[in-house]
Amino acid sequence: xxxxVDTPVAVETSSPTTQYWFEVWRIFVGNHKxxxxxxxxxxxxxxxxxxxxxxxxxxxxxxxxxxxSPSGSHWFGTTNFGEDVFVQTVIGARLSVLMGLxxxxxxxxxxxxxxxxxxxxxxxxDEVLSLLTNVFLVLPTLxxxxxxxxxxxxxxxxxxxxxxxxxxxxxxxxVLRSQTLSLRSRDCVEASRASGESTWRIIFHEILPNQTAIxxxxxxxxxxxxxxxxxxxxxxxLGDITATTWGNMLFSASTNSALLRGAWWWFLxxxxxxxxxxxxxxxxxxxxxxxxxxxxxQ
Amino acid sequence: MRHLLRRIGFYVVAxxxxxxxxxxxxxxxxxxxxxxxxxxxxxxxxxxxxxxxEASLGVSHDPVWVQYLQYLSNLLHGNLGVSILYSFEPVTExxxxxxPWTFVLVGMSLVISFIIGTTLGVIVVWRRGSFSDAFxxxxxxxISAIPYFWLALVLLYVLGAQLDWFPLHGGYDAxxxxxxxxxxxxxxxxxxxxxxxxxxxxxxxxxxMLGMRNAMIMTLSEDYVLMAEAxxxxxxxxxYMYAARNAILPNITAFAxxxxxxxxGSLLTxxxxxxxxxxxxxxxxxxxxxxxxxxxAFLVISVAVLVANFLADSLYTLLDPRVRLGGN
Numbered sequence: 001x002x003x004x005v006d007t008p009v010a011v012e013t014s015s016p017t018t019q020y021w022f023e024v025w026r027i028f029v030g031n032h033k034x035x036x037x038x039x040x041x042x043x044x045x046x047x048x049x050x051x052x053x054x055x056x057x058x059x060x061x062x063x064x065x066x067x068x069s070p071s072g073s074h075w076f077g078t079t080n081f082g083e084d085v086f087v088q089t090v091i092g093a094r095l096s097v098l099m100g101l102x103x104x105x106x107x108x109x110x111x112x113x114x115x116x117x118x119x120x121x122x123x124x125x126d127e128v129l130s131l132l133t134n135v136f137l138v139l140p141t142l143x144x145x146x147x148x149x150x151x152x153x154x155x156x157x158x159x160x161x162x163x164x165x166x167x168x169x170x171x172x173x174x175v176l177r178s179q180t181l182s183l184r185s186r187d188c189v190e191a192s193r194a195s196g197e198s199t200w201r202i203i204f205h206e207i208l209p210n211q212t213a214i215x216x217x218x219x220x221x222x223x224x225x226x227x228x229x230x231x232x233x234x235x236x237x238l239g240d241i242t243a244t245t246w247g248n249m250l251f252s253a254s255t256n257s258a259l260l261r262g263a264w265w266w267f268l269x270x271x272x273x274x275x276x277x278x279x280x281x282x283x284x285x286x287x288x289x290x291x292x293x294x295x296x297x298q
Numbered sequence: 299m300r301h302l303l304r305r306i307g308f309y310v311v312a313x314x315x316x317x318x319x320x321x322x323x324x325x326x327x328x329x330x331x332x333x334x335x336x337x338x339x340x341x342x343x344x345x346x347x348x349x350x351x352e353a354s355l356g357v358s359h360d361p362v363w364v365q366y367l368q369y370l371s372n373l374l375h376g377n378l379g380v381s382i383l384y385s386f387e388p389v390t391e392x393x394x395x396x397x398p399w400t401f402v403l404v405g406m407s408l409v410i411s412f413i414i415g416t417t418l419g420v421i422v423v424w425r426r427g428s429f430s431d432a433f434x435x436x437x438x439x440x441i442s443a444i445p446y447f448w449l450a451l452v453l454l455y456v457l458g459a460q461l462d463w464f465p466l467h468g469g470y471d472a473x474x475x476x477x478x479x480x481x482x483x484x485x486x487x488x489x490x491x492x493x494x495x496x497x498x499x500x501x502x503x504x505x506x507m508l509g510m511r512n513a514m515i516m517t518l519s520e521d522y523v524l525m526a527e528a529x530x531x532x533x534x535x536x537x538y539m540y541a542a543r544n545a546i547l548p549n550i551t552a553f554a555x556x557x558x559x560x561x562x563g564s565l566l567t568x569x570x571x572x573x574x575x576x577x578x579x580x581x582x583x584x585x586x587x588x589x590x591x592x593x594x595a596f597l598v599i600s601v602a603v604l605v606a607n608f609l610a611d612s613l614y615t616l617l618d619p620r621v622r623l624g625g626n
Contacts, residue, residue, distance in 0.1 A: 033435075033436060033439075131308075131311065134308065134312070135311065135312045135315045137555060137558075138309075138312050138555075138558065138603065138604055138607050139312070139315070139316055139319075139558065139600055139603070140557075140558035140559075140561050140562055140599050140600060140603045141558055141559065141562055142559075142561075142562030142563075142565060142566070143561075143562065143565065143580065143595070143596045143599045143600070144319070144596065144600075146580060146584065146592075146596075147319075147320070147323055147592060147593070147596045148323060150583075150584050150589070150592055151323050151324055151326075151589075171555075224443060228443075228445050231445055232445065232446075232447065232562075232566055235445075235447055235566070236566075236569070236581060236584060237584070237585070238584065250447075250448065250451075254451070254570075259451060259454060259455050259459060260459065260466075262459070262460075264455055267448070267451050267455075268452070270448075271444070271445060271448030271449075271451070271452070274443070274444070274445055274448070275440065275443050275444040275445070275448070276440075276443075277443070278442075278443025278444070279436075279439050279440035279442075279443040281443070282439040282440075282442065282443055283436065283439060286439075289512075
């Protein structure tokens with residue numbers, strides 16, 4: 001990890017921080033899984049950002065080409081209303097991917113705040129927060145999300161984000177708490193406490209930077225969870241059914257019995273996109289794991 | 299013993315939390331679901347009928363804390379309200395019929411996938427750097443990212459609709475058999491359970507496998523493993539008697555923690571296969587705004603997951619003397 005500035009090693013020309021990021025870069029490029037994972041995730045993010053600008057077509061135009069299998073004019077075939085599945089998949093990427101990243105970010109921030117607070121302060125603060133974390137950890141997430149979504153009158157992205165944050169923060173909080181516990185007695189932390197640094201400075205400048213890799217791993221895992229859970233809610237018809245997302249595509253494929261009509265091209269693309277994106281995130285996480293845990297390096 | 303008591307205390311708190319969430323959620327959102335139903339009935343029913351409906355649906359104008367106490371006392375008496383969808387049958391009875399299906403399906407699939415996944419994790423680490431590691435690790439990472447219900451759809455499409463090997467929906471052949479302890483029914487139920495079980499096994503296996511892999515890698519760098527190697531013990535003995543026995547401990551914790559996740563996936567799997575369990579009941583409750591049934595289903599699922607967690611916890615205490623003797 002980081003090399004403290006006051007050791008003789010610091011004689012080298014580049015600063016410790018640069019060396020650390022160079023090491024991170026080296027692991028990422030050297031690890032096949034992490035490299036390919038990053039490339040695929042990058043492609044999906046580009047698709048989410050620019051896809052709707054390139055495919056300038058309304059995803060819900062009804063045409064006479066009903067339930068066509070994939071062909072030159074309709075790459076992924078059409079639905080039973082003649083909508084183009086390829087256009088829907090590309091446009092659906094925007095909400096599905098960006099919501100996954102956004103909600104994943106908010107959820108990770110909640111995990112970081114709860115985990116660091118409870119691990120650093122200990123005492124009754126820790127007792128209360130740990131209890132809360134553990135309770136949310138054992139409550140089954142999807143049933144809870146379904147319960148909340150069924151009762152919420154408005155089911156826009158904000159409502160879904162709220163639900164998935166409530167159900168998803170606990171795992172990361174628990175991991176970060178135990179990390180903070182082991183870090184808080186380290187020399188660098190003891191030293192800054194002795195020199196009278198403010199508590200928040202210690203937490204965010206001394207402890208948090210030492211957990212960068214673990215926070216990143218949590219973030220990637222949470223994004224996967226959010227995309228899966230978001231799709232599941234939409235598949236049950238509990239999302240915003242007017243939006244074009246991968247989950248809603250699966251919802252309409254199943255309500256229009258695409259399966260019995262043999263329209264495999266209708267439900268295959270959105271699910272495959274989710275699986276590929278999720279796998280890519282997991283691959284990136286292999287690289288992050290190696291950075292966080294030197295014992296996993298080969 | 300003290301450890302066990304602490305855990306029991308924790309599960310009591312968790313149970314209370316899930317009950318309270320179940321009570322609070324409908325009260326925090328505007329519009330009482332029972333009143334929504336009532337307003338749909340207005341004009342179709344006489345005032346007396348409306349009054350009777352209010353009573354049976356538990357519509358109340360008391361302060362919230364009085365309602366909360368009533369809710370708790372109803373729960374203690376095993377009263378979860380009545381289901382609108384199932385013509386005012388008590389929710390406990392509706393769920394009582396669904397529960398065995400879910401229990402058998404999810405329970406068996408979980409045990410199968412845990413055993414296969416953990417074994418695979420050991421094998422992959424044993425041959426670290428070889429083809430099986432290079433192939434299985436990314437392969438299972440891919441599998442673990444697939445949504446359960448999509449996997450279910452694909453299996454249903456290929457093995458059910460196209461190849462016609464397995465029935466498309468339901469829990470048993472309702473035309474030729476009737477539920478009971480007879481061979482015909484059990485065989486039919488087993489045949490209908492293959493695809494949903496396969497979905498859950500494939501969907502959850504990678505979690506155990508990847509968890510076991512990481513735990514094994516950590517354990518293999520311990521000194522006692524090096525010592526065992528120095529003594530010239532056989533590889534198999536080192537792997538299973540030295541490393542795997544210790545590496546399985548974190549995997550049991552992971553097993554307990556991911557139960558909720560697997561159960562969530564199983565609910566969706568049931569929905570795809572129209573399997574007559576709690577998951578299908580949940581979907582039907584959502585579709586028909588049957589809030590009492592929905593709340594009942596959530597409560598039953600939470601309690602089941604809590605009990606399963608408690609069992610895994612107790613198993614852990616039994617297996618790891620450090621926890622039993624109160625080190626932590």
